[in-house]
Amino acid sequence: MTKEKVSSQEIIDLLAERANVSKKAAEEFLRSMFGTVEEALIKGEIVKIKGFGAFKLNWNAPRKSVNVQTGEEIILPGYPKVTFSPESQLKEAVNEPFAHLEAVVLDAENQPVVDANEEPEAFEPLKIFTEQAAEIKDILSEISALSNSDDSGKAEIENSETEKDVVPVDEDQQSANVEQSLMQVDTVVAGLQDDEEDDDDNINAEPEGTESSKEKVVESEEDTFKAESVTDEQNGGEQVTEEVASVNNAIDDVAEEQSSVSAADENISNSQNIPEEEVVENKEDDGCVNAEPEIENKEKSDVITEQPVEDTPDEKGEAEKVTDSSKKEDKESKADSNEVSKKIIPTNKTVLSINLKPFLTNPHKKFRKKMNFWLVLLIVILSIIIGFALTYYLSSATRCWVKYDVFSYEHRMNLKQHWTGFTGLFAADKKTATPVLMKKQEPVKAEKKIVETTKTDTTGVVEKKMTESIPTLQQLLDGPRTYTEFVGTEEVKPGSMLTVISERYYGLRDFWVYIYEANKSIIKDPDKIPSGTIVKIPKLDKRLIDKNNQQCVDKAKELRDLYVGKKQ
Amino acid sequence: MNHKELVAGIATKANLSKAETERMLDAVVSVLSDELIDGKTVGFQSFGAFEVRKKEERLSVHPSTQIRTLIPPKLVVNFKQSNILKEKLKENSRND
CATH class of the missing domain: 4.10.520.10 (IHF-like DNA-binding proteins)
Structure with missing residues (x-):
């Protein structure tokens, strides 16, 4: 600015x-x-x-x-x-130039925002499915309304007319079957839809007992369904979905479902617009597709109309023939779908309950399964890693035993520290008093074991050395201290003294002497350390810096007197 | 001293009607505001300078909850009294 x-x-x-x-x-x-x-x-x-x-x-x-x-x-x-x-x-x-900016909460943001991001991701598919389910329900209810009027229209038609209705079925099938190679997918679907409707008509028209028990069941069921006014269109929708699925082999179920339902909607609405003229219309449709075979079909259908009772078996037979003879996929799919549609009708209710509900609930379950799968995988991987780490740690510990039982005092010290560190780890984990005791007892026991093993292996001379080199607390206190391992370094700043550092690392001020001992080469006067000096913090045996043990404290004080006195 | 009293004071001093003073004062305020909104510094030798300053964005930490908040930058109006005014006030306070 x-x-x-x-x-x-x-x-x-x-x-x-x-x-x-x-x-x-x-x-x-x-x-x-x-x-x-x-x-x-x-x-x-x-x-x-x-x-x-x-x-x-x-x-x-x-x-x-x-x-x-x-x-x-x-x-x-x-x-x-x-x-x-x-x-x-x-x-x-x-x-005004900065008016659009708002204060951003950083820490609170981290967790809730992440959650907020996750949540929409997690429930997005669910949302989509619920939305789609709602859409489908709407469409189904619309269709049911339409099909109701359909049925009423059909009911008005007399038996003779319904017999005529049967005719176009054969026409449809034959013409469609013959020319399926020319037909496109859409027309196939449309044809199938016609078939379905005609099937319904057949069922309505046929006197009871003429056909197999299946269709009786269908008829009775259909009556009840009319009352319910939902099932008809669900029939149509479902059949169409399966047909479309077989024809298209599409992957996206959702899109298919929607499109198929809409297709069904259109088809049914078309048929509903002219319920009484259905027959003519169907014929015309077929005529549009192909004119020549229609004539033949008509002749055949004329024959068939004389025997209305045998219509459906003929259909079936033809359909089967078609399936046998058909080499093209379209034919197969259509025949299959015909069969499927017929099969589905009797088991209507069960199919509904099976097909629709899983469709709604499946994604949810899948999602959960996925989540569970990843969770389990994570846990397994974690446990494997922990297992490896533990085995490595244990093996390294045993390796230490093997390596370091080669006698030198120093190494023994290291080993001690290693072991105490290890037990200390568990002590820290359990936070109980007993491991602290264990800490003190176990190393001794272990030492004894090693002594035993070395007894068998080594000569008496070595044995003597070994027994000498086992550091008890008293030996630790009395013996010379060597500093080979360091837990860290510390830069001496103005105002920070060794006692402060000691308290930070060992928990007691008095143990500063050990730091001094380890850094004797650097520190000339423990009371006046020039700032900027980098002090190494030695790793000490835990028993040596036990602030609850009066012996250790006394030892430290003794050492302090020694050094401070020496200086003076 | 609120706005009304100020208007009355100026009116007596400048020998103007209150309505006229009010109109003039509004004009002054609008002129100054416009200049400041443009980001300009307005200085009056005898009084002081009005200046627009940018306060940089900063992190504030809530002392008890430790929640850090990023405060966005903003523009604020700053007034710096002139030395003349300062001396005048100083003298006055010394007299007191």
């Missing part, structure tokens, strides 16, 4: 222009205005200007400071200060 300075003269000019007064008058006004404000301020009043802000006189108290050059302390005198606090109106106007 360029900070352009505007002089009072410019303000006077602008004011004169805006208030339509002479510049002199404007200047005069400004002067009197600031004069009034000043006077009010001197009186100790707060001066408020509407739409602008408020002036207030504050007292800046005298304060101490340091002369930068001489380092002398000086006292800055107090002085009055006029403060200006703009009105919110002006504040907002000035801050």
Whole structure:
């Protein structure tokens, strides 16, 4: 932002222009205005200007400071200060470039926001499915309304007419079967839809007992379904979905379902528009597709109409024939779907319950299964890693035993530390008192074991050395201390002493002597360590720095007296 | 001293009617506001300078909850009194 300075003269000019007064008058006004404000301020009043802000006189108290050059302390005198606090109106106007910015909570953001991100992801598929389910339900209810009127229209048709209805079925099938190679998928679906409707018609038209028990069941079921006014269209929808599935072999179930349902919707609505003229219409449709075979079909159908009772078996037979003879996929699919549709009708209710419900619930379950699968996988991987780590740690520990039972005191020390560290780990885990005891007992036991093993392996001389080299606490205290392992380094800062460092690392100030011992080469005087010195912190046997053990504390004090006394 | 009193004070000082003073004062405020909104610094030698400053964005930590919040940058109006005014006030306070 360029900070352009505007002089009072410019303000006077602008004011004169805006208030339509002479510049002199404007200047005069400004002067009197600031004069009034000043006077009010001197009186100790707060001066408020509407739409602008408020002036207030504050007292800046005298304060101490340091002369930068001489380092002398000086006292800055107090002085009055006029403060200006703009009105919110002006504040907002000035801050407009940044007005869109808002304070962002960083820490609270991390968790909830992540959750918020996860949640939509997690429930998005569910949402989609519920939405789609709702859509499908709507469509189904629409179709049911339509099919109801359909049925009523059909009911009006007399038996003779329904017999005629049978005719187009054969036409449809034959013509469709013959020319399926030419037909496109859409027309196939449409044809199938026609078939279905015709099937329904057949069932309505056929007298009871003429056909197999299946169709009786169908008929009775259909009656009940009419009452329910939902099933018909569900029939259609479901059949169509299966047909489409077999024809298209499409992957996306959802899209298919929707499209097929919509297709069913269209088909049924078409048929519903002209319920009584269905027959003619079907014929015309077929005629549009192919004119020549229709004639033959008609002849055949004429024959068939004389024997209305045998219509459906003929159909079936033809369909089977078609399936046998058909080489093209379209044919197969159509025949299959015919069969399927017929099969589905009797087992209507069960199919519904099986097909629709899983469709709605499946994605949910799948999703959960996925989640569970990943969870289990994660746990398994974690447990494997932990197992590896444990075995490695144990094996390394045993390796230490093998390596280091080669006698030197130093190595034994290391081993001790290693072991105590190991047991300490468990102690820390369990947070009980017993492991602390274990800590002290176990190493001794282990030592004994090793002594036993080495007895068998080594000569008596070595044995002697071994027994000598086993450090008991007393030996640890009395023996010379070597510092080979370090847990870290620490830079000595002004004000930080070895005692402080000791307390941080060992838990007691008195153990600073060990740090001093380990850094004797660097530290000349433990009381005066130059800042910046990097001190190594030795790794000590836990028993040696047991602050609850009076022996250790005494030892440390003894050492302290030794070093401090030496210095003096 | 509120707005009304200020208007009355200026009116007596500049020998203007209150209505006229009010109109002039509104004009002054609008002129100053416009200049400030443009990001310009307006200085009056005898009084002080109005200046727009940018306050940089910063992290604030809630002392008890330790929740850190990023405060966005903003523009604020700052007033710096002139030395003339400062001396005047100082003298006045000394007299007191």
